[in-house]
Amino acid sequence: MTHFAQQLAHTLGRAFADLGLPAELGLVTRAQKPEFGHFQCNGAMAGAKAAGRNPRDIATALAEHLSKDPMIARCDVAGPGFLNITVSDAALVAHAEALAVDPRVGAQILETPRRVIVDYAGPNVAKSMHVGHLRATIIGDSIKRLYRFRGDQVWGDAHFGDWGFQMGLLIASLAEEQPELPYFDAGFSGPYPAHSPVSLADLERIYPAAAALAKTDVAARDRARKATAELQAGRPGYRALWQHFVAVSRSALEREFAALGVTFDLWLGESDADPLIPEMIADLDAKGLLQDDQGARVVFVHDKLVPKKDGGEGPNVAPLLVVSSEGSAMYGTTDLATILDRVRRFQAELIIYCVDQRQAEHFETVFRAADKAGYLQREALDHIGFGTMNGPDGKPFKTREGGVLKLHDLITMVREKAQAKIDEAGVGQDWPAEERADIAHKVGMAALKFADLQNFRGTSYIFDLDRFLSFEGKTGPYLLYAAVRIKSILRKADEAGIGPGPIANLEPAERDLILTLDGFEHALRGAYDKRAPHILADHAYALAGAFSAFYTACPILSAGDEATRASRLTLAKATLNQLVLTLDLLGIEAPERM
Ligand code: ARG
Numbered sequence: 001m002t003h004f005a006q007q008l009a010h011t012l013g014r015a016f017a018d019l020g021l022p023a024e025l026g027l028v029t030r031a032q033k034p035e036f037g038h039f040q041c042n043g044a045m046a047g048a049k050a051a052g053r054n055p056r057d058i059a060t061a062l063a064e065h066l067s068k069d070p071m072i073a074r075c076d077v078a079g080p081g082f083l084n085i086t087v088s089d090a091a092l093v094a095h096a097e098a099l100a101v102d103p104r105v106g107a108q109i110l111e112t113p114r115r116v117i118v119d120y121a122g123p124n125v126a127k128s129m130h131v132g133h134l135r136a137t138i139i140g141d142s143i144k145r146l147y148r149f150r151g152d153q154v155w156g157d158a159h160f161g162d163w164g165f166q167m168g169l170l171i172a173s174l175a176e177e178q179p180e181l182p183y184f185d186a187g188f189s190g191p192y193p194a195h196s197p198v199s200l201a202d203l204e205r206i207y208p209a210a211a212a213l214a215k216t217d218v219a220a221r222d223r224a225r226k227a228t229a230e231l232q233a234g235r236p237g238y239r240a241l242w243q244h245f246v247a248v249s250r251s252a253l254e255r256e257f258a259a260l261g262v263t264f265d266l267w268l269g270e271s272d273a274d275p276l277i278p279e280m281i282a283d284l285d286a287k288g289l290l291q292d293d294q295g296a297r298v299v300f301v302h303d304k305l306v307p308k309k310d311g312g313e314g315p316n317v318a319p320l321l322v323v324s325s326e327g328s329a330m331y332g333t334t335d336l337a338t339i340l341d342r343v344r345r346f347q348a349e350l351i352i353y354c355v356d357q358r359q360a361e362h363f364e365t366v367f368r369a370a371d372k373a374g375y376l377q378r379e380a381l382d383h384i385g386f387g388t389m390n391g392p393d394g395k396p397f398k399t400r401e402g403g404v405l406k407l408h409d410l411i412t413m414v415r416e417k418a419q420a421k422i423d424e425a426g427v428g429q430d431w432p433a434e435e436r437a438d439i440a441h442k443v444g445m446a447a448l449k450f451a452d453l454q455n456f457r458g459t460s461y462i463f464d465l466d467r468f469l470s471f472e473g474k475t476g477p478y479l480l481y482a483a484v485r486i487k488s489i490l491r492k493a494d495e496a497g498i499g500p501g502p503i504a505n506l507e508p509a510e511r512d513l514i515l516t517l518d519g520f521e522h523a524l525r526g527a528y529d530k531r532a533p534h535i536l537a538d539h540a541y542a543l544a545g546a547f548s549a550f551y552t553a554c555p556i557l558s559a560g561d562e563a564t565r566a567s568r569l570t571l572a573k574a575t576l577n578q579l580v581l582t583l584d585l586l587g588i589e590a591p592e593r594m
Pocket of ligand 1: 159
C-alpha cells in the first residue's frame with residue numbers, strides 16, 4: 001500500500017507537470033507544526049525560480065488543483081508559496097483500515113531486491129568478546145533484519161577471525177606447554193582425539209600471554225611464525241588442533257550471541273578465504289596490479305579511483321599490503337579474497353561491513369583494490385563505521401579497575417540491574433520466577449540495544465545504565481512498556497468480548513496516530529538508504545508517544561458506545577503490530593506482560 005506522502009507527491013507531481021514544471025517538485029513532507037496541516041510541499045518556490053515565474057501564482061494554481069481531490073480536506077498557500085495540506089477524515093479512515101489488515105502494517109517491498117551480505121560482529125578465536133563488540137553486533141544485526149524485511153536476500157556473516165598469526169601463537173605456545181600431545185608429533189598417523197585438549201579458559205589464558213611474549217622474545221615469535229606457516233600449508237596435527245580452537249571458541253561465542261538474541265546465517269571464517277589467495281595473487285599479478293614495495297607486494301590504490309558523491313576525490317589511502325616482505329598474506333589480503341569468495345558463492349551485489357570506525361582506512365583500501373581488480377564495484381562495498389560506547393569520562397568504556405569489560409559481564413550486569421528495577425517497581429510479584437527472569441532479560445536487552453541504536457551510529461555515547469533502564473523517556477523499557485500496555489488492553493477487550501471494528505469519528509489524537517502509523521514506510525526507507533537504524537528507533541518512539549496521547553484522550557474499553565470501542569481497538573491493534581515489527585527490526589522483543 002502507498003503512504004500519504006507518496007500519494008500526495010504523485011497528485012502534486014501531475015499538477016506541476018500540467019503547469020509545465022518538473023513533476024519531482026511535488027515532493028511532500030510531514031508538516032512541522034499542526035497549524036500547518038498534515039503535509040507540506042515547498043516545490044512552488046524552486047519551480048518558480050527556475051522558470052522565472054511568481055511562486056504564489058504557482059502555489060495557488062496547485063492548491064486549486066488539489067482541492068478537487070477527495071483525499072484532501074484543505075490546501076492553503078502560505079508565505080511566499082508554501083503549500084499546507086490537510087488530509088480528509090475519509091482518507092485517514094480508509095488508510096487506517098487498510099493498515100489494520102496489512103500484515104506489514106504499511107511497509108512496502110522492494111521492487112528490485114539485491115543479494116546482500118552483512119559482515120558484522122567479527123569475533124575472534126580464543127578471545128572472548130568485550131564491550132567493543134557490542135555495537136558491531138547490534139547495529140549489524142539490525143541492518144540485517146531491516147534489509148531482509150525490505151525484501152533483499154540477505155546473509156549475515158560473522159566473519160570469524162580464525163586465521164593468521166594468532167593461530168600460530170596458540171599452537172606454538174601449547175607445544176611448549178604440552179609437547180606430549182599427538183598434534184605436535186609429525187610422525188603421528190592419526191586419528192587425533194575427538195575431545196579438545198583445551199577449554200575456552202585455557203585459550204583465554206594462553207593467547208594474551210603468548211601475544212605478550214612474542215613482542216619481546218624473538219625465538220617465541222619465530223616459533224609462532226613457523227607454526228602459522230605450517231598450519232596454512234596444511235600440517236595435519238596443526239589443522240586438527242586448530243579445529244578444536246575454532247569449535248571451542250565458536251560454541252562459547254554462540255552462547256553470548258544467543259543472550260543478545262543475535263544469530264548468523266553464515267559462520268565463515270577468515271580461513272575460508274585462504275584457499276582463494278594463491279589464485280587471487282596470480283590474478284592480481286596478471287592484471288598488472290601487484291607492485292614491489294621494499295620486498296612486499298602491494299596494490300597501489302591512492303589514485304583517483306573514487307570520485308566522492310560531492311564531486312571531490314576520495315582520501316588518499318595507503319596501498320593494500322597483499323604479501324608481506326616475509327611472504328605471508330595479511331588482514332587485507334584475506335578481506336580481498338573474502339570479497340571474491342562472496343561474489344562467487346553468493347553472487348553478492350552489496351556487502352555491508354559493520355565494523356568500528358577505526359578500521360575505515362583499511363576498508364577503503366580493500367574496496368578500492370576490489371574495484372581495481374574487477375571483483376566488485378566500489379559502490380557495492382560499504383563500511384558502516386560507528387563511534388564508541390564511552391564511560392562517564394568520555395573515553396571508551398572501562399571497568400572500575402581500568403580493564404576492558406567482557407561482553408558476558410556486561411550482559412550479566414545489565415540483566416541483574418533490570419531485575420532489581422523490576423523488583424523495586426513491584427512488577428509481577430506473584431508471577432513464576434522463570435517468567436520474571438525472562439522479563440528482566442528482555443528489559444535489560446531492550447535498554448542496552450535501544451540506548452545504542454537510538455543514536456546515529458557514527459556518534460559515540462556514554463554508558464549510563466540507570467538512564468538506559470528508566471521506564472520514562474526515550475528508552476527501551478519505555479517502549480516495551482508501551483507494547484505491553486497495548487497487549488494488556490487487547491487481552492482485557494478479549495475477556496470482555498469487545499472486538500475490533502470499523503473506524504469512526506476521528507478525534508485529533510486519532511488523526512495524529514494514523515499519520516504516525518503512515519510514517520512507517522518513510523522511516524524504513526530512510527533507515528535503509530542511510531543504513532541508519534536510529535531512524536527506526538525514532539519511529540518506534542514517535543509511535544509510542546502518539547499511542548500514549550491517543551489513549552489519554554480516547555479511552556478504549558470505557559468508551560461510551562460499542563462502535564467507538566471497536567474503532568479504537570482497531571487502532572490499538574494496528575499500533576501494536578507496527579510497534580512490534582519496528583522493535584523486531586531493532587532486535588528488541590517485548591514480553592507478554594510486565
Ligand atoms: N575480527 C576483526 C577484529 O576483531 C573484525 C572483522 C571485521 N570484518 C572484516 N571483514 N574485516 O578486528
